[in-house]
Amino acid sequence: MPSRDTIFTPATLHFDVLIVGSGLAGLSSALLLAPTQRVAVITKRAVAEGSTGWAQGGIAAVWSKDDSFDAHIADTLVAGAGLCDLAATRRVVENAPQAIAWLQTLGVPFSEEGGQLHLTREGGHSARRIVHVTDATGAAVQRTLIEQVQKTPNITLFEQHTLVDLITTDKLGLPGKRCLGLYALDEATDQVLTFEAPQTILATGGAGKVYLFTTNPDTATGDGIAAAWRAGCRVQNMEFIQFHPTCLYHPHAKSFLISEAVRGEGGRLLLPDGTRFMPAHDARLELAPRDVVARAIDFEMKKGGFDCVYLDISHQPLSFLQEHFPNIYARCLELGIDISKQPIPVVPAAHYTCGGVLADLEGRTDIDGLYAIGETACSGLHGA
Structure with a gap:
């Protein structure tokens, strides 16, 4: 030896x-x-x-006066199927604003609106608390x-x-x-x-x-x-293994993610015939936690024999999409998908260990x- x-x-x-x-x-x-x-x-x-x-999408942190650490902790415990360690969850949630502030001091240009950090919403969260830099x-x-x-x-x-x-x-x-x-x-x-x-x-x-x-x-x-x-x-x-519900389904788009914030800003999941299917799976609809939405998509794909489902955000104005999702808008357009007029083909994909x-x-x-x-x-x- x-x-x-x-x-x-x-x-x-x-x-x-x-x-x-x-x-x-x-x-x-x-x-x-x-x-x-x-x-x-x-x-x-x-x-x-x-x-x-x-x-x-962004980083979750309690930033609004209408939000609270207790609410963020409760959301996390629900999303973790009740198996999260409470001490670890509290430690991360209560230190998240400080971590965001540290990144700001380094120069991270977080998106703002009216002089304040713009907060978007993602699945599993009961409030807008996602700090982000566009998409x-x-x-x-x-x-x-x-x-x-x-x-x-x-x-x-x-x-x-x-x-x-x-x-x-x-x-x-x-x-x-x-x-x-x-x-x-x-x-x-x-x-x-x-x-x-x-x-x-x-x-x-x-x-x-x-x-x-x-x-x-x-x-x-x-x-x-x-x-x-x-x-x-x-x-x-x-x-x-956490599966992200919405990875772009396209032969020339390896591993391209469609941010959860698209659903947070009103995106709807549809079957190929245009039927909205999340109401049949969860009362939180498209804003249910990722594992719930991913399983729902997987169920519908297997049930119908579909290669993918569709995420539709086309009801939002073009200016809104270009401001909030400039990279997703541009990448989809490169592939012939105009998200201001067409739904986005998506499938679940392994995301987080x-x-x-x-x-x-x-x-x-x-x-x-x-x-x-x-x-x-x-x-x-x-x-x-």
Whole structure:
């Protein structure tokens, strides 16, 4: 069995913190740690190629005087089928406005109306509480974070570096159970590099690419979850995969999401003959939680033998659609679909990994020095 001296040679790269993944979770952590720590961000493609940039709708936070933390918590528990951890849910909900404010200080240009943040609505929410940047929120947040990271001296980016495995004391025959670093494959040189740090954070996203039809990019292959499992961490709730109800159904539109905000702004789901079907499935209609709407669509497709169903927002004025959904409007038009006149063909697709590496509210896993955050972690927030 190798010893610490044979693993950590003069060629080893030493940092205070290693972060694997360059999405919202990883880059936010890097920026928050950089004032006092030397941080390495390791990502297997270019820094912008994760799931964050694909997110459209927005970020849920209590912002209106007509809303409340208790209402947001209650909505979350209902959407999670009663299996959410209450402490985790309260922690996230009550800190959400502060997180939005932090993103604002970084320069994220959230959409406004009348000098105030514009709030839209999505399924499962009893109030308008979705803060957004038109229909490309993830791309705007990602762009801002990358700009901040690239000008922060204490952060070093390692793009095109794939996580191979974690280095732990038990693998080296040393006492205790602690993460000491990791191995990563440098795609440019085809060499495996050794990284050492007292703290390692897994922020590699979910495992959506397990499914043929997914809204996730090709990078979502569960690398961090698998590495943590191999190292001896518990994983939890991996059977809970959230399906987004409305992925664009078109042969030339791989994984293009039709934001839930389209339904939040009055979009109706229709069968091919124009019949609205959600009234037969749930009293909340198109604004039921994602899993309810996705199951309803799946039921109707199988019952009728349809390839897809349709989402119709054409009753809204063209100016409204171009203002609120400029990217969806433009992309559909490129494919010959004028959403101001025609319904959008949609199908459900795997979207979010609700389970992951078991972590507490500080991101700590079963192994000292190893943390899991973002979609890689399972804090109990999402339930089913």
